[in-house]
Amino acid sequence: MGRDVKGFRHADHMHPVKTVEQLYDTYEWASFAVATGTTDYDVDTQQAALFAKINKAWMVMIWSNYDITVKFNSTGNPGIFHEAALSPHEWRNILAVTNLFISNSSGNSATVKVMII
DSSP states (O other): OOOEEESSSEOOOOOOOOOOOOSSSSEEEEEEETTEEEEEHHHHHHOSSSSSSSSSEEEEEEEESEEEEEEEEEETTEEEEEEEOOOEEEEEEEEEEOEEEEEEEEOOOOEEEEEEE
16 A cells, blocks of 8 residues: 555555546537538538637537537548437547537438537
8 A cells, every 4th residue: 555645545556536627617519410421521610609719629529310420620530430329429538629520421411419618
């Protein structure tokens, strides 16, 4: 057993629990349609309500009523499959998100809802 700077005991092999260092007082939200056959719908360009005041999001939550593919920050990045049946999907504390690119080959127009913090 070791002791941390405050004198609490801990096992040497254990790591401290990661906590949120800052609380945020704002978020951005948009709901929009992505037509079937769309490739790399540029959310930052097409949705004025997103990435307006938040330049780098630490948390992204996405809902969709049809399966879509999402790329973070660049069309050159690999797409992440978003299965509608498992909506919403949430990504946080993994990268600073500056844009989203959405592709839809579901055969239906997808209603997509995005919240960023």
